[in-house]
Amino acid sequence: MPALDYPAPIRELILQMKSLPGIGQRSAERLVLWMMGRGHARAAELARALVQLEQRVGICSECGFFIERDSACGLCESDKRQKTVLCVVEQAADVLRLERSGAFSGLYHVLGGRLSPLDNITPSDLRIRELAARVPALGVEEVILALSADVEGEATSNYLADSLRPLGVKVTRLAQGMPAGGGLDHVDEMTLHHALSGRRAM
Amino acid sequence: MPALDYPAPIRELILQMKSLPGIGQRSAERLVLWMMGRGHARAAELARALVQLEQRVGICSECGFFIERDSACGLCESDKRQKTVLCVVEQAADVLRLERSGAFSGLYHVLGGRLSPLDNITPSDLRIRELAARVPALGVEEVILALSADVEGEATSNYLADSLRPLGVKVTRLAQGMPAGGGLDHVDEMTLHHALSGRRAM
Numbered sequence: 001m002p003a004l005d006y007p008a009p010i011r012e013l014i015l016q017m018k019s020l021p022g023i024g025q026r027s028a029e030r031l032v033l034w035m036m037g038r039g040h041a042r043a044a045e046l047a048r049a050l051v052q053l054e055q056r057v058g059i060c061s062e063c064g065f066f067i068e069r070d071s072a073c074g075l076c077e078s079d080k081r082q083k084t085v086l087c088v089v090e091q092a093a094d095v096l097r098l099e100r101s102g103a104f105s106g107l108y109h110v111l112g113g114r115l116s117p118l119d120n121i122t123p124s125d126l127r128i129r130e131l132a133a134r135v136p137a138l139g140v141e142e143v144i145l146a147l148s149a150d151v152e153g154e155a156t157s158n159y160l161a162d163s164l165r166p167l168g169v170k171v172t173r174l175a176q177g178m179p180a181g182g183g184l185d186h187v188d189e190m191t192l193h194h195a196l197s198g199r200r201a202m
Numbered sequence: 203m204p205a206l207d208y209p210a211p212i213r214e215l216i217l218q219m220k221s222l223p224g225i226g227q228r229s230a231e232r233l234v235l236w237m238m239g240r241g242h243a244r245a246a247e248l249a250r251a252l253v254q255l256e257q258r259v260g261i262c263s264e265c266g267f268f269i270e271r272d273s274a275c276g277l278c279e280s281d282k283r284q285k286t287v288l289c290v291v292e293q294a295a296d297v298l299r300l301e302r303s304g305a306f307s308g309l310y311h312v313l314g315g316r317l318s319p320l321d322n323i324t325p326s327d328l329r330i331r332e333l334a335a336r337v338p339a340l341g342v343e344e345v346i347l348a349l350s351a352d353v354e355g356e357a358t359s360n361y362l363a364d365s366l367r368p369l370g371v372k373v374t375r376l377a378q379g380m381p382a383g384g385g386l387d388h389v390d391e392m393t394l395h396h397a398l399s400g401r402r403a404m
Contacts, residue, residue, distance in 0.1 A: 006298065007258070007269060009257075009259050009270070010259055013255050019244075020233055020248075030223065030224070031222055031223065035222075036255070043255045043256050044256045046218045046219075047250075047253045050215060050249035052211040053212065054246050054249070056210075056211040057211050057212055057238065068209040092238070
């Protein structure tokens with residue numbers, strides 16, 4: 001007698017779920033069985049939402065943020081935004097994080113990652129050529145590099161600063177220092193080092 | 203200027219993901235952005251698998267385990283299984299757990315939950331009437347109750363034992379005691395109590 005297992009469609013969905021980041025065999029099984037328990041309705045709704053994602057969401061060819069297909073980019077086409085400051089971020093989700101902070105009203109440029117020789121991500125894999133083209137096209141006066149403050153982020157920032165220098169544009173980067181609400185006991189030595197060396201008069 | 207947000211299809215999918223058990227706002231966002239990064243292909247595959255689940259999987263009207271639609275139940279219709287012993291479990295996934303243990307070769311009966319007055323789950327919400335009908339129909343000689351060893355599982359087991367008594371069938375339950383591989387320091391007092399009172403001669 002062959003070992004009993006779930007019917008093929010259940011096994012297939014568990015496999016699909018399991019390949020998502022952060023979801024293992026047990027979670028995948030639990031999710032699928034939960035959907036079975038909801039009388040298929042939830043599975044159908046989720047499927048519809050996934051198909052919508054495929055059919056209706058695109059990437060703005062200018063800034064690289066998400067757009068609904070066949071409609072203008074709410075960022076690039078907005079006349080409320082300052083077109084002479086360009087903020088470079090690693091991924092689309094970073095745009096929303098900065099927007100929610102309310103501290104920036106210029107345009108964005110999503111790189112699509114950062115340089116990482118170990119993962120075989122080289123400058124040609126990122127939207128660097130597009131960045132260099134937008135700077136003169138938009139008449140950008142300042143490029144703010146808002147990349148991660150880790151080794152790969154730093155390397156990417158340095159590479160970008162070198163690439164943009166010939167264009168004669170001002171290149172700045174985010175301040176490093178103490179995060180809001182944290183005491184000295186909550187930050188590492190590197191952060192303290194940055195916070196001290198970047199101290200400001202009151 | 204209205205706060206910027208993801209396009210509607212992305213927001214909708216995040217909402218759908220978030221309503222799954224064990225997935226919060228951050229995980230949902232991360233999963234959807236990960237799928238966006240995979241060029242939609244993964245979203246489409248997952249959608250297909252979900253639709254297949256909806257279209258091709260059903261529930262055996264006899265035992266309550268999953269079947270592929272329009273095909274016979276691999277358990278109920280198998281001629282290799284002992285038809286006079288019926289094992290009652292709470293949910294379909296429990297069937298596979300017991301099957302993987304290899305310790306049982308009779309038929310199963312999935313209750314679909316357990317009695318829980320707090321959650322408004324009463325005997326009529328479970329497949330108890332179907333159980334009482336199968337016992338005489340199959341000529342069952344023993345019903346093994348394999349429900350959870352917690353308060354609600356115990357209450358359900360007692361209710362089932364009372365309901366089945368008039369049918370004159372033998373009703374047993376799983377042994378309680380030490381789990382395999384665990385020392386005395388890994389089990390709680392209730393487990394030790396059961397393990398002691400159920401001790402067996404060697």
